[in-house]
Amino acid sequence: MSSTPFASGIQSQLRHDLPYAWFRWHQAVLSPQFRKQHLVEMNDRLEAYLDCYLISEASGSSIAETVKLEDWGAIFAIGITAILSGDMPGFQRAVEAMTDPRHSEELSDALCRIEFKIARPYLLEIAHHPNPLARIAAIKAAGYHTQEINETWLTPMLQDASSEVRIAALEIIGDNQLSVFAPNVRTLLTAEDEAIRFSAAYAGSLIGIEEAYPVLTSFCSQENPYLRKALGLLYSLLEHDAILCAIDRIQDGDFSIRIKTYNIAMAGLPEKIPHLIDWMKNPEYAQLAVEAFSFITGADFIEEDLDQSPQEIAGYVKRRLKQDRKQDHWSQAYEDDLPWPNPEAVEVWWENNQSRFQPGTRYLAGRTLTEENLRQVIEVGTQPQRLQAELIIHLYHAGEI
DSSP states (O other): OOOOSSOHHHHHHHHHHHHHHHHHHHHHTTOTTOBHHHHHHHHHHHHHHHHHHHHHHHTTOOSGGGSOTTSTTHHHHHHHHHHHTTOHHHHHHHHHTOOSHHHHHHHHHHHHTSOHHHHHHHHHHHTTOSSHHHHHHHHHHHHHHOSOOOHHHHHHHTTOSOHHHHHHHHHHHHHTTOGGGHHHHHHHTTOSSHHHHHHHHHHHHHTTOTTHHHHHHTTSSSOOTTHHHHHHHHTTSSOHHHHHHHHHHHHTSSOOHHHHHHHHHHHOOGGGHHHHHHHTTSHHHHHHHHHHHHHHHOOOTTTTTOEEOGGGSOHHHHHHHHHHHHHOTTOOTTGGGSOEEOHHHHHHHHHHHGGGSOTTOOEETTEEOOHHHHHHHHHHSBHHHHHHHHHHHHHHTTTOO
């Protein structure tokens, strides 16, 4: 006979808490509102909810079994509880419920958070699963846990019937800089499927394949689903003059304002800071310009009093901007939370700090792009800054075995 360790009301609340805590963490990973210490705090909260699940599981009163499968974070909550409880049927329940690409992220994260020797049998359970979403989760988890990827297993994934599985395999090859797969990646640089071709170009750039560069640049000159990610990599492959040309090509083109501000941020050149300050005077561009300005200079608009109260922005302007965001597929979930700039204060800040920034030199979070500086950004920067620093460090070691 089972006993419930928590009162029924608390038990019911906990059913929602772990999935939602994972969702919040997942959203924060890409948001400039969060830094490493915030992710640590969110992880601690998530772990506390997980402990409650495991206590309930051990008592014979499962919270995981009551989670609604359609909720964000449900696959993560059910999967990680099952793994830590040694419950293979419970894990299989999570796998069988996978119907959306986001479920791969949830299940792979569940596997990544657990010591490999414990996660291994569950990873093997889905390594050849008929559901491609499960295979994707297995690829991502394997790439996280070990550099010693089994070639016999991963190579067929590069010819999988599912393009999403092939993309996941290419991402692991690039992220883990698995140069041994270079011949396979070269073959996919001419794939008919645009998504495969881009993923091969991206991975190829990270493992030092020269032929990958022209393929990558082909995704940087016109609107396409991979433009933003391509720009994030492109500027670390170009010399200064080529960077200026690339910036202007985007700025003069028919692109979303979100792509144009992101383009300046990724280039990292202080020559473009006055342009961003100008944009801060236009509500349509203002918050986006804040993000790009901070990305280059490292300025914290809240801590350094460079913002103004959102209440000072006319209501009709905010309503129109909200509508514009819905219509622009490049909008990011965190945009509503970005600070509103005080252009006059920002101009003063730039006058006082401009001497720290040399024209022709790229910056990230106020630092030049030495490996030492980039590692500091990983420790103290915002999430997008940290992710970009990691990417650039990967490029510095492209082609190394």
